[in-house]
Amino acid sequence: MKYGRLLYSLLLALSISTVANAQEVVNDHMFHALPAAKNFSDFDSKGFLINQKRTFIVSAGMEYARVPHELWRERLLQLKRGGFNCVEVYTIWNFHEPTEGKFEFDGDQNLDQFLALVKETGLYSIVRVGPYYCAEWDQGGYPIWLRFKSGVRVREPNAEFEKYVNRFFDRLLPIVMKHQINKGGSVILVQLENEHPKGWGTDIPNDYFKHLQSKSLAMGMEVPYFFSGVHHATDPAGKGILDDPKRPNPWFSTEFWSVWYSQYGAKPTDAATYDRRTWKIIAHGGNGYNFYMAHGGSNFGYTNNDEDAASYDYGAAVGQAGDLRPIYYTFKRAGYFARSFQEILENSTDASAAYQYLTPDTTLKISARMSEAGTLIFLDNSTEKQLTKTITLKGLPPFTINLLPGEIHPIVHQFKLNNQVELNWGLSRIYSVIKQQNTTTLLVEANAGDPLYLNFITAGKAVIKSTIHVDDLKVTGNSITLNTVFKPADQPTLYLFKTGNQLVRILVMDKAATNKTWITAETGSEAIVTGVSYLGETKLSSTGFEGVATYPLAAAKDTHAMLYLENGIKNLIVAPVQDIKIDTLLSLTLWENKDASIFAASATNNGKWIASENPLQMGKNGNLTNSAWYRTKFNAPSTGKYTLQSDGGDRATVFVDGKLVTHWKIRSGELTLDLKKGTHDLGFFTAHDGRDKLAAYLGPITDIDKKGLSGITRIKKGGPFIATLDNWYFTAASDSIAIKNGPPLLDTLKTTKYKIGADVFKLKEGYGWFQTVVKAQPGLSILIISFKSTDENATLFINGKKVLRHEGWNIPFEYKITEPAILAKPIELSVFIENISNEGGIDQPVKINLMGTGTVLTGWKMKNGVDPEDTSVNWEILAGVDSLNGPQFYRSTFNQQKSANRYLVWRVHPYGMGHGSVWVNGHNLGRYPEKIGDIGLYIPEPWLKEGQNEILIYDEDGKNPSQVKITLESAASKISYQLKAQ
Template sequence: MTYTLMNAGEQTTNNVQREVKLSYDEKSFIIGEERVFLNSASIHYFRMPSQEWREVLAKAKLAGMNCVDTYLAWNVHEPEEGKWDFSGDNDFGAFLDLCSELGLWAIVRPGPFICAEWDFGGFPYWLKTKENIRFRTDNKTYLHYVNLYFDQVVPIIRSRQIRQGGSVILVQVENEYGYLAEDAAGLSYMKALRDGLLERGIDVPLITCEGGLEGTIEGANFWSGADGHFAKLMRKQPDVPKLVTEFWTGWFEHWGAPAATQKTPDLYEKRMMEAIRAGFDGISHYMFFGGTNFGGYGGRTVGSSDIYMVTSYDYDAPLSEYARITAKYRTAKKISLFTQALAAFLLESEPIGGSEARSVEGIRLQGREWNGQKLWFAESTRQEKEMFPITLEGGRTLSVSIKPGQIMPVLDRMEIVPGMKLTCGGFLIGNDRIGDVQTVILAGEDGQRTQLVFEADQAIGFGNDLHIRHESSPDGRMLHLDIFHFQTPQRIGLKAGGQRVEVIVLNGYMSDRAWKLHRDEVRWAIGWEDIDFDADGSIKGVSGSGGGEALLLGDWGVKGGFTRDHQSNADKATKPLHTPSLPWWKRKSASLLSLGNGELLERPHGFAELQQESGYLVYSRDVESDREQESTLVFTAIQDSARLFVDGREQGMIRQVGAAHAAVQLPKGRSKLQLLVQHMGSLNFSPYLGEEKGIFGPVYGEGSAIDLRRDWVSGEDSVHLDEVHAEAFPSELSRTFELQENHGAILVGALSSGLRINGREIPLVGYQNWFAYHSVDISGYAVKGRNTIEMPVAKAPLGRLELLTYDKSTELRGWLVVPLENEAGFEENSPPAEEGPAWYRSLFDLPAVPEDTHPKLKLRMTGMSKGFIALNGRNLGRYWQIGPQEDYKVPLAWLKDTGNELILFDEEGRRPDSVRLFYDEQSDRRWETLEEA
């Protein structure tokens, strides 16, 4: 039995979608003849194997999403100039086709800039090498390559637009340009992109986000402050739909930072309700499924000098990196089903100006109304969950249970079927015709008490088999019910005239496990925890938890019942999954000292200069010292962390970038200085896109570094900028430093606009106050002897502010720079070095996986330092055991039954004795197969 996920009437029986009319007005988008509240799931096809697309998209659909939005990543499609790849995991046309098959509309965001915490904001690395190029401007060179990119990708989008029978309904122009400059400043550039899309046949509406352009619809990106964002869009474009183009469900993580799990499910619900209350007619959940930064494609962002993305892009999203359902998923499902059930009202209604409803202190009420119906948003300001009395029009008083900070919808004479209205406080998640019965599904918290008031044109029939407290009006046309949300769903039958209505009351646990499916008509299943799918999109199996039978609404054609507690069913008991074992690792030393000769360079070169997209570079140079000594090296241009070796022994790790220093112990005589540098990701969000990576500027042998965060003067006060200062400084700060003759100087760290050296202002081109990191050579402004720095400071504490000085005569020239290739030849068993970087390889087979399981595989990197992971020739990404990431995704789609090769490169050569593969905790769940009757 196939249960497709299409909406009724969306798809013909031969799987070819018919052309549908698309229009819009100030209230919403109109698809066909119907207003649509867009619940959009941000899902990036390039952050998972293509074999996982169906599962992720289907689960988005089951959560009430009716749309998917995705970026296009230029750098995965053209990793090298002129070499295009739209196959396999990069076949975004196939991804859009799958969206269409599943009945999901699509929003395509081709950029060319996408941010997305993706390397270089989606630009291919080789663009950095083009002479005089300036990114995200109307620069001639830049637009030349953008047009070549559009020539490749736009035809794929064009053929899948809704008016061509596909599902693409919106296409975005650029991305978040408003964070970079005002609309007027980017007008020429944005018009060039807009016209490039139009000229190539894009005929669906164009959108922008955070920055507008004539001929496009601007959306807002935010997590909080919905009212302010809505008001801003109303001022700019009152006559178009109002979209939350990015509603930030979680946040990205970077190496060495705390886990980004600050946005709880309860807060997620509240923020969604704020957006709905404000009047937005579409919400795109960024991210709904985050995925993984495979292949070293994680980017780097602002806020400090070295904020590099971890390999996981889980994002604390509703669907986890492993496509597992989370508490946020259940929250998203509840609210999106709520918007589906009330879509017509939400999209037609207007804000209620006056206060027609009242409550006690501790509740804020805002409302919307349409066609005699009202919806109130009751927000609690109390510290405890309470029952609040709310008095509605006509003196009707209703008690509503609300948690602290929660926004509870209050339906006020909402028409659920012609001739019958409902008043209640709670989440209506279903109002569907199933057979000849109108089925109303109401979700509440566990044990919650809810008052329902039904009013009908005719007397309401009510069979009280459940012994629910109730009261009818004398004429029988009004029925009051006082119910509780129990673990067992309650089914309440009503009848008015010839219309039958069934009310199903769910508690929080059961509403989390309620699923709305589509075949020819709507079907509901209540009691299933998760759903698995075959490749053709049919339901392969279901799983649940808790005792009892699933509640199936509609003609399912299912044999027998379905016990939700599989693990307690002795007939279903099976042994746990056997995790693949990793045999003894074979080691191969990186042998930095034995690297082959190459062309000597006057100065170090970076990754792009050497035509290398990612990976590692090794910088080598012989040095002479007339005595054993410590010297301070100064790196004038470095953009990645680096390990420093002398004669093959590590002396330290350079973490600070932009410009940096490192102390090195040199023996007497000749020694070999080497630096091992991993490409940690290019800036994905910054006014300074396109930085070179690695080490690429002069290196000096005798320098010094001064931490400039302390000993500033403001009036009579001494100020330390590594301390908290709540108040603004009354005047600019100043500080002095000494400089010797023939010495250069660099300031690096959290500089501010208005910086002056000896009274002369230092230009900081493109300065933005949210970019708390700059590196500027001040050698031309400083003088021998005492110098004065003056600088306004916007905030404190500062993470870094350093003065690096160096003797210009000590430049180290003549460098050998070579890539560190993935090592082969493990079978040679060459004698390993006792220390230093090394590769490790383990060969393993994949144990048989029972058909009634749906496992996900992880690699835990306990005990390792920093490096990368490769599986069967695929780069799984970087690792760095400084947190917060501990486990790394190993896609089963990239495994073979036998002879899998796992390779680790570790910068310190730590042994992988504690590294292990394991299945996630949900992998042992057994799935019940649905059979045809």
């Protein structure tokens, strides 16, 4: 991912490789709640306070825009089961106002319903209202129509931009504010803007930020809020120095990048890598985190940006199709631990110095967090090998701990479990503490052969309850100690003791068993279920327990489950599921074809064509798809090679007189055509793979990342006329004042050679001259010098004279030379670059255009490229050809038999196809080809019907669909069964 330079410097500075103290780099403060919400969601310098209770926020990034609404509840429940207590979402602008003034808040866009489900599921929410989002989403969330509004400058103090933001916020914010926690909803925090290069946290650098703030407050925002985000990084804790006496609020990461959007599925190292990075936050004073993403989802329709296609799987804990990855279980452990001990973690100070005595071995790093609620000590094995270490705690015998590579092992000290029992020392891995009214259950995880040690202090006489392993518990006065070695068994090892009316239950199990252990709450009662691969919906009442459970199709069946209630343990009946043969490939009927390239010829005027003098960039006509047709005429005065020049992007299929002649990368700027003398119909089918997300971009967006054809289009005999400027040289400058003296003398023998894209500033602020010589062009009427991007601010000199000043990165600009005297001689081109941060230089090729004058093509017509409902062409059985004449529609059908016990996940693999989109039963699955390998396009289960289903493909290259397959994804498919208490 390539960010804007300013933003990139902030984000890079947050990573472990750059700084230890992230808070020294960027403002991470938050605005307090208004009085109306203060008792519901607020904070102090030590932690978050939700409903006046210390609360560790374990948040899951999930975009409802990337999940069909029929699956929202299921995905939210998966996150809740995974130890999360919160979800973080974007309210993407162009998802809700794709067409100007027409707001969509129903179906998949029903934010009101989504936030209600979050509350119903028992989760909190953090809502990021924008109006910019990034998110690897088309245009970063800006509606396409906004590009063409005169005077709009995005993310700056700009009345026109704010006018449209206000209109959107007038519809969006009432929904969000309705669901604030103080109004009975789930929303505990609001983020304004996103990853802005000028303001994070509580920074308000200009009136644009003030406007967002005042508008949101006027619309009823009462919960705490902040700007842009805080502590975005792939390892937010860095070197683990998170305490800051100057910070008035908790430490929190709103984007803890867990894995990345360029990945599908899990790598073997993901779970361990991100487990460690999560525990670093817990161990060093962090008060919460949001995994971006915990569930990625899909870029349905044309919502992807130019870095993605249909999948936004992200390698996340919950996969695109709902499968649970190994990282899910590591997040689950960390989340449940942090929430179990939130009374300490949300009100703690650094007590590391007091516990360095535990071991003299410096390979084992020790940190500690202390509060009135108790102390947590963390043993950090930062090495890549397993360590067995003996530690000595005051008052206890030496204790041996086995530490896995990279593991951060918590020790609990003086933590009150209830009003009768204190956990004095918990040296074993405590997974979770569950309060079940008068029963407190400790889940402890251990590997075979691990020592177990838990020591409790009781207020009264303790009585050991009868268990198989009763001899492992020792009572000495008011002290109870579990001291043994763990031996895995088919069921969790159970220990029980009682003091007064308080029962303490200890369940010890290995990692495989904790993976199959779930906590559920119904009617205010907590229940623990073990032995289940995944626990879905449950119903717990005074008379019984029922639940729906699943196990992966590719895994072994669940065979035995247990239910742990406050006052008893029950066997759960696992309803048997009959084995049946499941086909892994769906059979497709004969493909039908509809020719979508008929619009290349001027004789075809079907559809809504828009006339204009010059071609209009895609989207100007309200086109929300990724393709468009353009047509015009040209009278070639003689036979020969012609060069056509136009602006825009990305791809074009070019037709002359209705016949496909070539394919063209529009960004190259020019196209070569062999034409006979006479008048010709020129047709262009253009398509793109997603718009840039405009990260860190400020200013007008009309001409940024244009698609289709755009602007004045010329054609001239001969060519090519565009060339890349090579032979650059670099001279460093000491400061910005050097520009006043003008460019240095260009001596190519003494000056350093420079390669475009190289970082001469070594990731630091700096200044320098970049110089080259353009050959003389006598007789040329105009020379255009085009820069795609300089990093960052650039001042242009021609023959030593300043001619242009440009600010910003990743913004194209050009300069035109028309003076005959200058063109008649070699031209010395000098560029003074001011690099604000990180890498710098000329980061994209510089081109010159030598066309001069040419025939301007006018009389253009334009229409949308995707029109499957066009009735002017009939569907026909596809003939056996490899590739047809330009873009084509194809359709087929397949049968799918649904089963109450089987949730099968199917993917469309567009083998043999070019670029395009796929619909199933009218639902657009998104774009292909995927950029992350052969994974296929996910078909959400609710979009499939019992019996016959239709698949429709629009292939922009006209490739034959004979190799297309719909295959079963066994990793995400699952078997469901009923659970009942005996």
